[in-house]
Amino acid sequence: MDSTRVTEQPTSFERPQPGVDPADARGALPRTPQPPQALPLQPRPDGAPRSAAPGAAGEPARGTGADAPRAGGASPAAGYEHAQPVAAEPGAHRPRPAPEGIPAQPDPGGRGTGPAGASGAVRSSGTSGGADRRSSGPSGQERRSGQPLPSNRPLPMRRDGDRLRFVGAATRRIARGMDLDEIVMGLCRATVPTFSDAILVYLREPLPVGDERPVGPLVLRLRRTDRIPTERDTEIGFMPVPAPEQPAELSVVTNELCEVRSGSALGEVLRGVRPVFTDAPSARAALTELLGEDSELAVPDGQRAVLAPLRGRRRVIGAALFLRRPERLPFENDDLLVAAQLATHSALGIDKAMLYGREAYIADELQRTMLPETLPRPTGVRLASRYLPAAQTARVGGDWYDAIPLPGSRVALVVGDVMGHSMTSAAIMGQLRTTAQTLAGLDLPPQEVLHHLDEQAQRLGTDRMATCLYAVYDPVSHRITIANAGHPPPVLLHLGGRAEVLKVPPGAPIGVGGVDFEAVELDAPAGGTLLLYTDGLVESRLRDVWTGIEQLREKLAATARLTGPDHPPPLEALCDEVLDMLGPGDRDDDIALLAARFDGIAPSDVAYWFLDPEETAPGQARRLARRALARWGLEELTDSVELLVSEVVTNAVRYASRPVTLRLLRTDVLRCEVGDDVPQLPRLRQARATDEGGRGLYLVNRLARRWGATRLSTGKVVWFELHRG
Numbered sequence: 001m002d003s004t005r006v007t008e009q010p011t012s013f014e015r016p017q018p019g020v021d022p023a024d025a026r027g028a029l030p031r032t033p034q035p036p037q038a039l040p041l042q043p044r045p046d047g048a049p050r051s052a053a054p055g056a057a058g059e060p061a062r063g064t065g066a067d068a069p070r071a072g073g074a075s076p077a078a079g080y081e082h083a084q085p086v087a088a089e090p091g092a093h094r095p096r097p098a099p100e101g102i103p104a105q106p107d108p109g110g111r112g113t114g115p116a117g118a119s120g121a122v123r124s125s126g127t128s129g130g131a132d133r134r135s136s137g138p139s140g141q142e143r144r145s146g147q148p149l150p151s152n153r154p155l156p157m158r159r160d161g162d163r164l165r166f167v168g169a170a171t172r173r174i175a176r177g178m179d180l181d182e183i184v185m186g187l188c189r190a191t192v193p194t195f196s197d198a199i200l201v202y203l204r205e206p207l208p209v210g211d212e213r214p215v216g217p218l219v220l221r222l223r224r225t226d227r228i229p230t231e232r233d234t235e236i237g238f239m240p241v242p243a244p245e246q247p248a249e250l251s252v253v254t255n256e257l258c259e260v261r262s263g264s265a266l267g268e269v270l271r272g273v274r275p276v277f278t279d280a281p282s283a284r285a286a287l288t289e290l291l292g293e294d295s296e297l298a299v300p301d302g303q304r305a306v307l308a309p310l311r312g313r314r315r316v317i318g319a320a321l322f323l324r325r326p327e328r329l330p331f332e333n334d335d336l337l338v339a340a341q342l343a344t345h346s347a348l349g350i351d352k353a354m355l356y357g358r359e360a361y362i363a364d365e366l367q368r369t370m371l372p373e374t375l376p377r378p379t380g381v382r383l384a385s386r387y388l389p390a391a392q393t394a395r396v397g398g399d400w401y402d403a404i405p406l407p408g409s410r411v412a413l414v415v416g417d418v419m420g421h422s423m424t425s426a427a428i429m430g431q432l433r434t435t436a437q438t439l440a441g442l443d444l445p446p447q448e449v450l451h452h453l454d455e456q457a458q459r460l461g462t463d464r465m466a467t468c469l470y471a472v473y474d475p476v477s478h479r480i481t482i483a484n485a486g487h488p489p490p491v492l493l494h495l496g497g498r499a500e501v502l503k504v505p506p507g508a509p510i511g512v513g514g515v516d517f518e519a520v521e522l523d524a525p526a527g528g529t530l531l532l533y534t535d536g537l538v539e540s541r542l543r544d545v546w547t548g549i550e551q552l553r554e555k556l557a558a559t560a561r562l563t564g565p566d567h568p569p570p571l572e573a574l575c576d577e578v579l580d581m582l583g584p585g586d587r588d589d590d591i592a593l594l595a596a597r598f599d600g601i602a603p604s605d606v607a608y609w610f611l612d613p614e615e616t617a618p619g620q621a622r623r624l625a626r627r628a629l630a631r632w633g634l635e636e637l638t639d640s641v642e643l644l645v646s647e648v649v650t651n652a653v654r655y656a657s658r659p660v661t662l663r664l665l666r667t668d669v670l671r672c673e674v675g676d677d678v679p680q681l682p683r684l685r686q687a688r689a690t691d692e693g694g695r696g697l698y699l700v701n702r703l704a705r706r707w708g709a710t711r712l713s714t715g716k717v718v719w720f721e722l723h724r725g
Contacts, residue, residue: 163338166194171345179357180207181224183349187320187342188226195338196306196322198227202258202290203310203318203350209358218260218267220290220318258290266290270316275308275339277331283307290319299323303330308343312351320346366423367396370430375403378411379667380475380601384571386579386593390421390536397421397590398429398466399534404440407710407717408673409475409665412440413596415487415532416468416510421590428464432456432510436470443712446470446483447517450510454485457511465511469504469532473524475601476665480530483519485510488535488545491553495527495568497560499553526600527568531556531578536589555581571597605632605666611649613656613676621649621662625672628664637670637722640703645672647696648718652676656715669705669721677715 170190177183180203188199205221260267265285269276278287279302287307291297299305304326310318320343324330367389375383383403390397398418406412414436418429435456439449449470457464467487473480482490482502486509492500502522508515524530531552538548559577563569569577575595582591607628611617622642629638645662652660656676665671684697700707700720707720 163334167338167341170195170342174342174345174349177349178353180350180353183346183353184224187346188224191322191342192226193228195335195342197325197328198225198323200225200321200323201318202320204316205257207317207350207354208315209354218270218316220258220260222256223318258292260289264289269307270309270319273309273311273316275306275336275343277303277336278305278307279303287321290321300326303332304328306331306336306339308339310343310347310350312347317347317350363396363423366426370396370426370433371400372402376405376411378403378405378475379409379665379671380599381411381473382571382597382599384575384595384597386575386591388536388579388591390590396423396426398425399536399590399592400429400433401532401592401594402433402436403594403596404437406440406472407443407675407712407719408663409601409671411473411475411596413471413473413530413532413594414440414468415534415592415594416466417487417534417536417590417592418464418466428457428460428466431460432466432468436468441710443710445519445713446472446481447519450483450485450507450517454510454513454515454517458513463511465509467509467535471530471532473530473596473598475599476606478524478526478598478600479521480524481519481521483507483517485517488533488538488549490533491531491549491556493529493531493556493560493568493574494525496565497557499556499560501549501553524598524600526598528598529556529568529571529574530596530598532594532596533578534590534592536591537578537582537593539589551581552578568597571595601665601667607664609662610659611653611662612659613653615653617653617660618646618649621645624662625664632666634666634670634724637724640722641670641672644700644703644720644722645674647699648672648674648720651682651696652678652718655680666724668724670724671719671721673717673719675712675715675717679711679715681709681711681716682718 170187173190174183174186177186184201184203187201191199200222201224202220203223205219258266260270265282266289269283269286276283278284278299287299287305290307291299300323304324306322308320308322309316310320320339322331322339367387371387372385375385377383385401385403387399387401398416398420400414400416400418402412402414404412404414414433416429416432416436418425418432432453435453436449439452444452450468453466453468457466466485468485469482469487469490470485471480471482471490482504484504485507487506489504489506490502492502494500504520505518507517533552535545538552539545540548543551555578556574559569559574575593578593579591607624609621609624611620622645625641625645626638629635629641649660649662652674653676655678658677661673661675663673663675665673682697684701686698703722704720705723707718709716709718
């Protein structure tokens with residue numbers, strides 16, 4: 001009598017067994033079982049025979065010697081955790097337990113082709129199933145019911161250990177999903193074909209997020225389906241098939257939308273939360289309501305369909321339908337517990353995925369509103385920008401950039417970096433950026449802007465630290481004024497391809513307090529490109545700041561050489577090339593990048609005059625404007641320009657005490673600017689029929705393409721623009 005003990009181990013569907021296609025999405029498939037072969041007795045070193053296993057006196061035990069027969073290239077005992085000799089010798093080989101996973105089902109037909117014949121009562125090493133040789137009789141019948149075993153179909157899990165191992169592996173697979181699709185796909189792939197032949201997953205439309213109360217009726221939408229593939233071989237069972245890009249759909253189309261009516265059978269099942277068999281009359285009515293009256297999906301009779309509600313933290317968010325084919329054994333009562341566990345883990349995972357998606361959406365919206373949606377198009381300069389968060393899990397940070405148009409066709413270029421990359425840093429960044437825009441509107445010098453930002457940071461808190469670089473570019477004079485507050489210096493790429501790190505006083509960071517900031521004025525040649533950036537571009541754990549700045553300078557010079565000495569590189573492509581210098585370990589911080597191409601305004605396109613605040617000033621302004629338009633070949637604009645210049649200069653002369661400035665700029669549009677020493681800004685109003693004045697700005701508003709007024713530190717500027725033909 002052979003009393004060799006065999007302890008089954010599960011086969012993981014996530015770790016395919018040898019001989020199985022690893023591309024199969026459902027893991028290992030059943031193989032032909034082979035019975036273990038008895039191993040000959042091995043003599044003990046002292047000459048005494050080896051003792052038998054406990055409980056089988058006089059019975060030979062399995063050995064591990066070199067003369068032990070092999071099956072499939074391995075010892076038959078290698079797959080059995082408890083099949084070990086009683087007295088193991090030092091250094092003797094001990095069997096290695098099989099990995100934990102989803103238990104597979106052996107071939108119930110027992111059509112093995114191994115040396116042991118076709119009995120198939122005991123599975124071979126490395127395979128596992130829900131039924132062992134105790135589950136089937138000698139004639140191929142099911143032990144409990146006496147019915148013939150289905151051919152080439154997975155057997156149900158007969159033991160509690162099988163179910164526990166399956167639930168553990170399935171829930172781990174579901175928990176690995178981060179978003180909604182991954183979680184639902186994990187549920188489908190974990191249950192088919194081990195637990196069911198097909199699955200339909202319905203989710204609420206729309207899915208509620210967190211504690212928000214859904215509005216409108218409960219509507220379920222078919223989110224995903226999966227089934228056992230029909231491709232199989234008639235001799236060796238299921239054939240491994242490549243994993244499809246999309247989940248396999250059922251062969252029949254079911255109802256995609258289902259509105260759950262109050263008090264209906266489906267509503268009662270969902271309210272009960274617990275999975276139910278669909279063979280009961282109430283559950284059958286709920287299934288008909290879910291699939292639709294005209295559905296062609298034939299649900300097998302008996303306990304071969306389980307409807308499991310998916311309940312999240314607050315409410316039911318969907319339902320899962322598990323189906324088995326008629327030739328497969330029906331579900332058992334314990335399978336309802338398995339379905340409940342799968343439904344609970346899936347629902348909670350979907351809830352968390354929705355919350356994570358909402359948080360990511362809020363972070364993206366916050367960052368988008370904190371940064372400029374589009375960059376302005378000021379005269380004489382072209383702009384491009386980039387922003388990269390530190391990581392996908394931290395999508396908001398304290399880095400920002402801005403470009404603010406200023407009076408006189410100037411533009412302010414700002415780049416800043418608040419300490420940290422969190423929601424708090426983003427909130428502080430938003431306040432500092434708003435303050436910088438307000439100060440820029442007052443046309444304060446760069447060093448004064450940084451001084452007021454420092455005061456604002458101290459009002460926000462004692463630990464609110466930030467770095468900032470503020471620059472003002474004048475396209476008429478081709479000069480740029482820069483002030484720095486602890487920020488990395490900008491890099492200027494000249495037209496010939498030479499890259500230069502500008503020498504700007506570093507200054508102290510914003511928030512230190514009691515520090516004076518210094519501004520420098522430098523040349524901004526036409527065709528040059530100024531690059532402003534945050535330290536995340538040049539500093540990381542692998543390099544220091546100055547090493548990164550030098551690499552940036554070399555990268556800009558190398559990119560400029562590709563386009564030649566007479567043509568600057570395209571601005572957008574230049575930004576992409578700069579970001580390509582980042583390596584895999586160089587993303588430790590947020591990155592904000594602002595590039596400005598200096599086109600400038602040629603002196604021949606500028607006309608500038610000083611007018612005394614006298615009554616003759618409007619007439620003089622009309623004559624000067626007429627001559628400039630004639631020189632530029634814009635005589636068709638003479639009438640409009642003379643009328644508008646006369647109105648604006650008249651208003652300026654009426655209140656000014658110092659000379660009034662008049663400037664005409666010829667770019668893609670004709671721009672006229674009139675400045676005086678009165679800080680009060682003019683307001684557009686509707687003049688009454690009896691008023692003698694008050695119609696000047698009304699005419700400007702009607703005839704000009706755009707117009708505006710900006711307060712300066714020395715007064716104000718009123719400007720308007722006209723189309724050139």
